[in-house]
Amino acid sequence: MKLTVVGFWGGFPQANGASSGYLLQDNGFSLLIDCGSAVLSKVQQYVHVMDLDAVILSHYHHDHIADIGPLQYARMIHTMLGKKQKELPIYGHMADQENFERLTRLPYTKGYAYNPEESLKLGPFTISFLKTKHPVVCYAMRITNGEKTICYTADSSFLPEFIDFAKDSDLLICECNLYSGQNGENAGHMTCDEAGFIAKEARVKKLLLTHLPHFGEHQELVEKAQAIYDGPVELAKEGWTF
């Protein structure tokens, strides 16, 4: 199982960057997790847009879904140009009907609702969900192929439930939109200390800090998380792979 960071910025992408997007591949199956601003441009460095097998969305904030429309156009245009049409399933939650309906643009893409109470099988992956603490309904994902397990917090302020949810995972992709001493309670985001605390308590094998802020020195996020969690901590970077 191979994970590639397509984009990692919180809110909006900096020049030539992209906001949230992660490509997870195994056994010839390509799953795109979140599809933020500029993710469509960046993801084509790793996979042809017609070779994506599924997309799954944590929530409907712009920095996680901005490129769904262009992705639908890309599938349409490649189909018109003679690429074999294959309907792309886009999984999202149903708590926001209006945004959910936008996932369907037949015959190119079709929205499927995931039931967060149940695990979802997508190709080689089994995905389970945890509702996060965020201004809109959002789900964290725990994804396994039976050998390796990746946990993605999506957007959230600190939740003690993350510790069980991320337990013993090989990689924790933790949002880290804030620095030590800030309070993410209202914004629905976490600090580097909270990321480090979850990684430590859940005994994950590796921590990747993502959904990075547009201020401060990112290296400081790593240092503070490392002061709490003694495993490897890395900053999300475009093209970073696991």
Ligand SMILES: [Zn+2]
């Ligand atoms: Zn976000």
Ligand SMILES: [Zn+2]
């Ligand atoms: Zn959000």
